[in-house]
Amino acid sequence: MDTGTEGGTGLPEWVGLPGGLLSLRRLVLALWMSLFTVVTAVVLGMAVGPGWAAVGGFWLLVLAWGWVMLGRNWRSWRYAERADDLLISRGVMWREQTVVPYGRMQLVEVTSGPLERRFGLASVQLHTAAAATDAKIPGLAPEEAERLRDRLTELGEARSAGL
Secondary structure, rough: OOOOOOOOOOOEEOOOOOHHHHHOOOOOHHHHHHHHHHHHHHHOOOOOHHHHHHHHOOOOOOHHHHHHHHHHHHHHHHEEOOOOEEEEEEEOOOEEEEEEEEHHEEEEEEOOOHHHHHOOOOOEEEOOHHHOEEEEEEEEEHHHHHHHHHHHHHHHHHOOOOO
């Protein structure tokens, strides 16, 4: 059975995540850090003195650092469908690669929270008998998440162990 994606070299073709996930995470970061900046500046300004309000700028440094880190993390996420399993790779400093055999999958879920729906995103959650091999692919387009769910379900049933 010829399934999965492999390039001409026999290596899996990795698929990255769409940019909507990065936009969503950066927006959430900016909103929280802005709130922390204002609250810190107001509280310190009123309690200690106006000069201390500048300490709220610390959260702007956290925002700048987080902005860069979110971009690096987003670029590290990728997945590849192979003939017998699904590969998921992520991580910048500590690379983590999860291999989920199609025959071991018991449940494939597509989830989408309120913010994800607003940004047109969905996540695919894979459940296996061993919790250590459970995996999640966040931030996919809903159509791609549903296609992946259907394909993984089909391949899991074909391998006759799970789903």
